[in-house]
Amino acid sequence: xxxxxxxxxxxxxxxxxxxxxxxxxxxxxxxxxxxxxxxxxxxxxxxxxxxxxxxxxxxxxxxxxxxxxxxxxxxxxxxxxxxxxxxxxxxxxxxxxxxxxxxxxxxxxxxxxxxxxxxxxxxxxxxxxxxxxxxxxxxxxxxxxxxxxxxxxxxxxxxxxxxxxxxxxxxxxxxxxxxxxxxxxxxxxxxxxxxxxxxxxxxxxxxxxxxxxxxxxxxxxxxxxxxxxxxxxxxxxxxxxxxxxxxxxxxxxxxxxxxxxxxxxxxxxxxxxxxxxxxxxxxxxxxxxxxxxxxxxxxxxxxxxxxxxxxxxxxxxxxxxxxxxxxxxxxxxxxxxxxxxxxxxxxxxxxxxxxxxxxxxxxxxxxx
Numbered sequence: 446x447x448x449x450x451x452x453x454x455x456x457x458x459x460x461x462x463x464x465x466x467x468x469x470x471x472x473x474x475x476x477x478x479x480x481x482x483x484x485x486x487x488x489x490x491x492x493x494x495x496x497x498x499x500x501x502x503x504x505x506x507x508x509x510x511x512x513x514x515x516x517x518x519x520x521x522x523x524x525x526x527x528x529x530x531x532x533x534x535x536x537x538x539x540x541x542x543x544x545x546x547x548x549x550x551x552x553x554x555x556x557x558x559x560x561x562x563x564x565x566x567x568x569x570x571x572x573x574x575x576x577x578x579x580x581x582x583x584x585x586x587x588x589x590x591x592x593x594x595x596x597x598x599x600x601x602x603x604x605x606x607x608x609x610x611x612x613x614x615x616x617x618x619x620x621x622x623x624x625x626x627x628x629x630x631x632x633x634x635x636x637x638x639x640x641x642x643x644x645x646x647x648x649x650x651x652x653x654x655x656x657x658x659x660x661x662x663x664x665x666x667x668x669x670x671x672x673x674x675x676x677x678x679x680x681x682x683x684x685x686x687x688x689x690x691x692x693x694x695x696x697x698x699x700x701x702x703x704x705x706x707x708x709x710x711x712x713x714x715x716x717x718x719x720x721x722x723x724x725x726x727x728x729x730x731x732x733x734x735x736x737x738x739x740x741x742x743x744x745x746x747x748x749x750x751x752x753x754x755x756x757x758x759x760x761x762x763x764x765x766x767x768x769x770x771x772x773x774x775x776x777x778x779x780x781x782x783x784x785x786x787x788x789x790x791x792x793x794x795x796x797x798x799x800x801x802x803x804x805x806x807x808x809x810x811x812x813x
Contacts, residue, residue: 457692458485458486458487458490459485459486459679459680459683459691459692459700460486460487460490460494460700460703460704461487461489461490461704462692462700463487465487465488465489466487466488467483467484467485467486467487468484468486468487468488468491469482469484470482470483470484470485470486470491470680472677472680472681472684472790473677473680473681473741473743473781473783473790474498474501474502474673474677475502476498476499476501476502476503476523476525477501477502477508477740477741477758477759477783478740478741478783478787478790479741479783479790480787480788480789480790481684481781481790481791483680483683483684485680485683485684486680490704493704493705494672494676494703494704494705496669497669497670497672497673497676497705498673498676499525500666500669500670500673501669501670501673501674501677501758502525503523503524503525504524504525504664504665504666505665505666505669505670505673506665506670507670507758507759507761507762508522508524508525508759509524510759510761511759512524512542512543512544512545512546513545513546515544515545516544516545517543517544517545517547518544519544520786520787521543521544521549522543522544523541523542523543523549524541524542524543524546525541527539527598528540528541528542528548529600530548532568536568537600537601538550538551538553538568538600539551539553539598539600539609539611539619541611549570550568550569550570550574551609551610551611552568552569552574552575552577552578552609552610552616553567553568553569553578553607553608553609553610553619554566554567554568554578554582554607554608554640554643554644555567555568555601555605555606555607556605556606556607556625556628556629556632557602557604557605558604558605558625558628562632563628563632565640565643567643567644574610575644575645576644576645577610577613577614578608578610578616578644579641579644579645581608581610581614581615581616582608582633582637582640582641582644583637583641585633586633586634586637589634590618590630590633590634593608593616593617593618593630593633594617594618595617595618595619595620595626596617596618596619596620597619597620597621597622598619598620598621599621600619601619601620601621601625602621603621603622604621604622604624604625604628605620605621605625606618606619606620606621606625606626606628606629607619608633618630667719667720667727668708668710668720668721671720671721671724671725671727671764672702672703672705672708672725674725674756674758674764674766675699675702675703675724675725675766676703677743677756678743678745678754678756678766678768679691679696679699679700679703679768681743681745681754681781682745682752682754682768682773685745685773685779685792686773686774687774690773690774695769695770695772696768696769698723698724699724699768699769702721702723702724708721709721709723723767724766724767724768725764725765725766725767726764726765726767727762727763727764728763728764728765732763733757733760733761733763734755734757734763735757735760735782736782738784738785739760739782739783739784739785740759740760740783740784740785740787741756741757741758741759741760741782741783742755742756742757742760742780742781742782742783743755743756743757743780743781743782744778744779744780744781745768745773745778745779745780746777746778746779747771747776748771750770750771751767751768751769751770751771752767752768752769752770752771752772752773753765753766753767753768754766754768777795778795779792780792780793780798781793
């Protein structure tokens, strides 16, 4: 059981240690299926570390391998970062890269300036996408689109703007330049009813993009990958231990590393620069600590007077995180799992671990 946070430390962020209210955060990034939520990280730290979460979930080699090997019909596993492809008319459109590197078109309503005002075009693959986009516009017109986030992009032509849905219920206003944004917002306010009617009456053909060529612009940033793995372990430690345990100075160096304030490049044996080795080790030849139907596993235990978290991602990639001196209020391993269908993130007790291993029937199917 998680020990409640006492009043005297409840308002302190576990990273910056400042007395700030906590924000809602997925302890294991949502992008890799985590649904366990905590509120011990302030909004500023939460937002400031979102880039490393995305790198772990979308751009790191662990997720690229997952995208490559997940069947197209399974639940979505996406490769992140903004990908852009050309549609048959030669116009550039944003897409998500999903299972087996298949592109999935972001539903979009595009505004192109004309002498008389603007030309409106819709861009999507299925009728349900048009309905989603209509609901999204309807939701934001209540606040006159003031809460609709805008983002400068390079795939629109000069003066253009577009309402783009990059998630099932979320989207943004893409603009080509500064002049495009006020024109698009004014158009949305004035013509919202007409734009919704256009979307609700649209029945597009099947795929907009035929036989696309997928070009992946992704990079492996090992320091960011390691920081993201360490952040998962530290978040879970905070969730699992007594109120002020993770606020101790024992974790100050780890805190600064995860925040990106003290990340050191080190010269390797061959003279090449290697990622900071102080806290995280990628066990390339390690055996996964996982169960057959679990995507990710985090095992916390003690070793040689140190608290070690063994983090297994996608049942294949094993990382060892040195958390600091071993002084938690428990002496047995703590095991957290994320189920393969992404519907559950939970802690296992040792009895459940034994039962799972018995269900599998073979010792090689489960780690102890």
